[in-house]
Amino acid sequence: MKHRAVKRRSVVVGIGATAGAAAVGGITLTAQAGGRTGGASSASDALVFDEDGYTTLTTTVTDAAGDGHEVTYRFWKAITYVTEPVDEKYQSLNISVPVRIDGKAVDATGAPILFANSVGGYMPASVADATGVGGGAMGGGTGGSAAPSAPAAPSASSSSSDTESGSSAQLSGGKMVSLPQLGLAAGYVVVEPGARGRTLKNSEGEYYGTAPAAVVDLKAAVRYLRANKGRVPGDVDRIFSTGTSAGGALSALLGASGDSPIYDKYLKEIGAADASDAIFATGAWCPITDLEHADGAYEWCWGTNKLSTGKQVDQTVSRELRSQFAEYQAGRKLRGLGGYGTLTARNYDEYLLTTYLRPSATTYLAALSETDRKTYLAKNTFLRWDGEKATFTWTGFLTHVGARKKDAPAFDLFPLPTDTSDTMTGDINNEFGLGTAPFRHFTLYSLRKDRGNSARPASDIPEKLRLMNPMYHLVDKPNPGRTRHWWIRLGTADSDTSLTVSANLAAAADQLGDDVNHLYYWDAGHGANEDAGDFIAWIAKTSGYKAA
Template identity: 55%
Template sequence: MRARRSGGRAGRHHPLGHPGEGRPIGRQHHGRRQDVQFGRLGVVEVRQGRLLGPDDHDHDRQRRPLGDIPLLQGRHLRGEAGRPLLPEHEHQRPRRDRRHSRGRLQRTDHAGQHHGRLHLLLRHRRHRHRRHRDAGCDAHGRHLPGPRHADPDRRRRGGGNGAGQGATASQNNALYALAHGWVVVEPGVRGRDNVNTAGVYFGKAPDCIVDLKAAVRYLRHNKHRIPGNTDWIVSGGGSAGAALSSLLGASGDSPLYHRYLKEIGAADESDAVFATTAYSPITDLDHADMAYEWMFGTLPLASGAKATEPYSTELTDAYTDYQQSLHLRGIEGFGRLSADNYADYMVNVYLQPSATAYLTALPDADRATYLANNTFINWSDGQATFTWDGFLSHIGKRMKNAPSFDTLDASAFENQEFGDATTNARHFTLYSLRTATGNDTAQLDADLPEKIRLMNPMYFLGQRNPHRSRHWWLRTGALDTNTSHNIVLNLAAKLDNLGDDVDSYLYWDGGHAVNQDADAMIAWINNLTGHRPA
């Protein structure tokens, strides 16, 4: 299913409720609810390899029972799927320019990175999978080489690409989901750079997450019209899409969003999801600068220059107190996590097992070549071991200068995310605000503390939100330098400490938002729900 914005009148009597726009879902009019379209909804179904759309006749729709089909909800960031699932009021119409082709909103994630995607999957039984590295399939069912083989020489050479990016070829969860009989939903949302003809911004925080919650509510409000089981909604995404997926999973049914949802007329339904997948989530933004310097502070930029001082050192030092404040225990019985032992935790619990699995899978000749090119790895008795400094040398270079997210000139996408209707970008950390202004007593704008909380899944997990997702699939690439690995690993540790079902992994030599085990994720969800493809 794809959610789109469309012109025309509301089609409230259509069996799928899909033509046109009108009053938002869930508004009460004349004493009774009206099932009014909340954007255009097109249904995509799979039947013997055929994708059926909203214009197919009913006799072509040989559906399985609605409750027997999982739902995959996703968010594209470009093209037709990028139309926001919102009533198109005149003051919100986008300007027609190259970013708004044919007057449509571009696909935009919460940090403005135009490659994120959000998925929601539905399953119920706890399951520990073995990690596969099989090839994927394209839209025509042809096999695609797995990401490690995208560059035939990479698995022999190893290492990054000079900017800490690693392998970025990725499998497509949506295609895997369709092939396994899932329903795929891709709602559009407002984004950080949406602006109307009067120059008013209308996609700043927390609009993107509010729109996604409205989309989940829309699905539940129309559960008898839309195929799929709305008790088994699973979110997922990559990069900033992963951040939104994590936030959606952590903040289910939080009353803090109620006034925002009411303002756009969202349906009076639950916005909680069953399970969450996230690939390289760029989240915990108010602490991301500290975490980035803790991990990459000793690495040079791509130019060879060092990160700007004293910012890098000051932020690294500040991370110590933040990590301590989380009171996290590492997974697999590691114990209390701190800035002092986090490197050992990452190496022993995540990195060495990942490198071992990677090297074990290589043919003997390729493994020998890889080890010869990466002498920081000690290979003995089928196990890879190395030091933290050796791993950092493998990454090579950092992507961003300090501060990385709340930049001093407020030029980062994250600064734009926390703008408001009249200001495109604002500082959202006291460190950058006070450093940039030279005012040690400067305070964030009064509306920002709440919006920062509304964009951070760690806040809701810290509150032990009882309606959070209880099943989590978390991934990132070992060579990703878009954000610190601590961000996703802290998320995993927090969820594990809460007793949730967490499967977290770092892909060895993987880059940003890479997905190397879509088949294993599908198996995980199928086992959780008991779903079996037809």
């Protein structure tokens, strides 16, 4: 059963709009035929970008240096990006195009595109109610909530004339939190796509946003942009995807799976444009991914740490899952960055220490004042500082992090949850729900712990796992359509996932010869985004873009 919303259409106000053309920074853009990446189709022909369907807004954005910038931009709201939407509220996107920054005209015709999803917890995300850039939000469908420990949202603030709505990127403890607004202030085109999520269900109680709906929707949004090459402002061949947590996982998956044919039937069902869904670069913060191996990875990393209640998790389960991780990691045959060698369960702790954790602590301590550094070292005696480098053991690091966030197993729970009103317990079991069944097992281990040794996984689960795992496209069947540029970040205290997950993702991409920029934020938890300004600069450097 399909859920259709009334299609929204923005009114045209502001800067010199004329029929059939739109003036951007003093340059008139005229619709160009034949600009699609893929072949012509009825779906593509129906999905023509309305160049005049914008409103003009003004906002003030605080950049990474703490300086404010007044940005006037064109805002296209809630564009449905498929011809057969299941739910237009989620299958739509917003586009923001800067035309004036601090009083200076901007031509964003060839600017890179920041493709920023707001998915958290594999929940649905909608841009339909946004009043300006950075306004995408998670929606519960049946009563959802945001992902745990999500980064702080930017607060709203109004600005001067020609302002319909505005918002300011805020500093939270020195951390920038709004990539869409920072990208806009840098002169980039910002696209914010909505996507279906796991809690959505129709009047018959059937779930219609579970795997692989979210990644299919994001792919369809990319196809919409690429099918409108020459009409949509910005360089559709320079799309930079971003996301955090589950959104980070989807961003990584989007980058890894570009143009993979295993999604074709799903894209056809919703009427996606006949165009490429490959992107240029991926930005992924604390990605919750590689789901079928996440339980083992979690126990390898945090298995000896207690819960915040002081309770020790079931060590039999933890040991069995750690053993699974050792087998899985050996089978990956991944080499560590910097010529480290093959990564195994036996050497992964040392790899993390030497490649990521000690350098992260070193950077953190070096940036402190002498007084603050002495105070920190006095409170954290596990760590040694020789004036240049920080050193510590893996055991000391685990003790420093303290309580683990999740029980064992962390992701594929047994027994399955029964309370559908609690949207965060069994969230990944819900992501693999089907029909009217809200929760399903997706690993053989948890299934048999729950249902007995003769239990067999549902027939569709193997395919769903391939559709949702970027490692399938990087290791199992390396995908020629993948992105070649990766920006991956994780907090060292993030026990929402294992520290090995993003490290494996980085190693897999690096092993294929891709450009990988990966680091861990010292003492940061889930959702941290401490170098957003550096990411914005990386976009310009990686894309070769120089603003006029």
